[in-house]
Amino acid sequence: MSPPTSSYVTPRTMSGVMELLPLEQVAFEGMIDVIRREFERFGYLPIATPAMELTEVLLRKTGGETERQVYLVQSTGSAEQGDDPDLALRFDLTVPLARYVAEHEHQLSFPFRRHQIQPVYRGERPQRGRYREFYQCDIDVIDRNELSLRFDAEIPAVINSVFAALDFGEFVIRLNSRRLLAGLMEKLEIEPHVAALRELDRLDRQGPENVIASLSKIGVTNDAAQRLLELAATGLRTGSDAFTLLDEIGGDNDLLKQGVDEMRAVLTLVREWGVPEHRFGLDLSIARGLDYYTGTVYETTLVAHPELGSICSGGRYDDLAGQYTKSRLPGVGISIGLSRLFWQLQNADLLPAAKSTVEVLVGLLDDAGLPEALRIAAELRDAGVNTESVLVPDRIGNQLKFAAKNGIDLYVVAGENERQRGEVLVRNLRTQTQASADRKDVVAAVQAQ
RNA sequence: GUGGCCGUAGCUCAGUUGGUUAGAGCGCCAGGUUGUGGACCUGGAUGUCGGGGGUUCGAAUCCCCUCGGUCACCCCA
Numbered sequence: 159m160s161p162p163t164s165s166y167v168t169p170r171t172m173s174g175v176m177e178l179l180p181l182e183q184v185a186f187e188g189m190i191d192v193i194r195r196e197f198e199r200f201g202y203l204p205i206a207t208p209a210m211e212l213t214e215v216l217l218r219k220t221g222g223e224t225e226r227q228v229y230l231v232q233s234t235g236s237a238e239q240g241d242d243p244d245l246a247l248r249f250d251l252t253v254p255l256a257r258y259v260a261e262h263e264h265q266l267s268f269p270f271r272r273h274q275i276q277p278v279y280r281g282e283r284p285q286r287g288r289y290r291e292f293y294q295c296d297i298d299v300i301d302r303n304e305l306s307l308r309f310d311a312e313i314p315a316v317i318n319s320v321f322a323a324l325d326f327g328e329f330v331i332r333l334n335s336r337r338l339l340a341g342l343m344e345k346l347e348i349e350p351h352v353a354a355l356r357e358l359d360r361l362d363r364q365g366p367e368n369v370i371a372s373l374s375k376i377g378v379t380n381d382a383a384q385r386l387l388e389l390a391a392t393g394l395r396t397g398s399d400a401f402t403l404l405d406e407i408g409g410d411n412d413l414l415k416q417g418v419d420e421m422r423a424v425l426t427l428v429r430e431w432g433v434p435e436h437r438f439g440l441d442l443s444i445a446r447g448l449d450y451y452t453g454t455v456y457e458t459t460l461v462a463h464p465e466l467g468s469i470c471s472g473g474r475y476d477d478l479a480g481q482y483t484k485s486r487l488p489g490v491g492i493s494i495g496l497s498r499l500f501w502q503l504q505n506a507d508l509l510p511a512a513k514s515t516v517e518v519l520v521g522l523l524d525d526a527g528l529p530e531a532l533r534i535a536a537e538l539r540d541a542g543v544n545t546e547s548v549l550v551p552d553r554i555g556n557q558l559k560f561a562a563k564n565g566i567d568l569y570v571v572a573g574e575n576e577r578q579r580g581e582v583l584v585r586n587l588r589t590q591t592q593a594s595a596d597r598k599d600v601v602a603a604v605q606a607q
Numbered sequence: 608g609u610g611g612c613c614g615u616a617g618c619u620c621a622g623u624u625g626g627u628u629a630g631a632g633c634g635c636c637a638g639g640u641u642g643u644g645g646a647c648c649u650g651g652a653u654g655u656c657g658g659g660g661g662u663u664c665g666a667a668u669c670c671c672c673u674c675g676g677u678c679a680c681c682c683c684a
Binding site: 280294559569 | 645
């Protein structure tokens with residue numbers, strides 16, 4: 159890529175990674191702050207796991223598909239010796255969690271609620287809004303032996319608080335049950351459950367004709383496929399409509415009866431958790447491709463932007479850490495794909511105007527004013543105001559331009575004129591107003607803005 | 608991993624059937640304004656036309672290879 163005559167290497171990142179400019183980074187981290195705050199309001203504790211795991215730990219559970227997407231890690235020394243890579247980058251936060259809980263089971267308290275906000279890595283062909291390194295924001299609850307269905311309802315309550323706080327418009331949490339779907343398939347005499355679930359999950363992308371065709375390939379009769387899709391086509395049912403639909407499905411077999419009963423209980427509990435009726439419902443087309451889900455599954459979409467797809471999804475798994483321990487550790491949780499969500503919001507122009515973490519720029523018009531400028535800045539910092547100091551005098555126009563370009567709303571300066579009068583100038587760039595204040599009142603004048 | 612499309616300035620692109628020193632808008636920098644920002648005006652910088660090879664008197668333009676990007680599938684956040 160770089161010309162051989164040039165001594166420079168073209169500065170670039172690999173494709174499929176998200177690197178932001180400072181003001182974008184401020185917005186991104188602002189979202190993380192909100193998400194973490196809401197997670198912690200519900201009692202979820204933070205954990206962090208290493209980006210790398212031992213290959214044998216990471217790949218124990220997975221089938222061929224995920225294995226293909228895992229980045230193997232190896233030191234050059236190890237490679238020179240011809241060793242196999244024994245390290246790999248995590249591709250989600252759930253598998254590391256399983257290892258973590260199994261490893262530290264006896265130091266943890268159950269039910270164990272944890273949140274984890276870290277990047278994960280997938281060796282995929284990069285695509286629109288899909289990354290090879292991206293942040294996941296996960297919460298999960300793990301318990302021993304049995305995990306009450308009440309936790310299945312806590313999860314939507316947390317999601318509700320998170321997205322209400324993020325304030326990107328109305329959203330809806332779609333719930334379904336893998337057990338219920340399995341019961342339905344038993345009723346319709348659809349045999350390979352997992353494969354059929356995956357086909358169902360592709361309904362929105364592939365369209366009904368293709369899904370029926372694929373289903374017939376795995377031995378599902380046309381009639382059964384038709385009836386399955388009819389049910390899936392009912393789409394989202396909120397409020398009492400959800401319960402009506404559950405009544406209609408009934409309970410022709412034990413599995414179906416259990417699934418319907420559980421779903422009924424979960425929906426009732428979500429209501430009791432105080433999630434508004436219009437923000438959650440039953441959607442029989444939600445299947446989730448991941449095969450470790452066994453019960454309730456979730457997907458969340460923005461009402462005004464269905465094209466963005468699911469911005470938060472998860473579910474219940476009856477035995478999270480079966481690969482690592484004899485203990486039976488059921489869990490339920492969700493993951494927000496923050497990098498993709500951020501990219502989508504940015505693209506849909508849904509992010510608020512960029513704002514700096516710097517609240518005040520203290521200007522400098524002449525060298526003689528430096529000591530005073532530094533004192534003013536120190537006073538502001540002591541008062542808890544993030545303050546950036548101009549250290550080399552420049553034209554005031556350039557300083558204001560700098561503040562404006564960098565999302566700083568307030569500009570404070572004590573030039574020669576102000577210093578003689580014992581004043582400071584406080585300019586608000588957003589309201590385009592300014593006023594002089596007594597030098598001693600500078601902190602109050604800034605805080606009044 | 609499979610398949611399609613595209614590579615010209617930092618970005619979006621124009622470049623007439625191959626024909627002199629390759630252009631525009633936006634952005635960037637400077638000045639207009641030695642104490643007032645987003646507007647306006649003036650000026651400026653930046654390209655081995657992704658790289659290599661070939662055809663030709665002549666290639667950004669045609670051919671081959673290669674690298675990169677991108678989209679769809681697979682899968683998923």
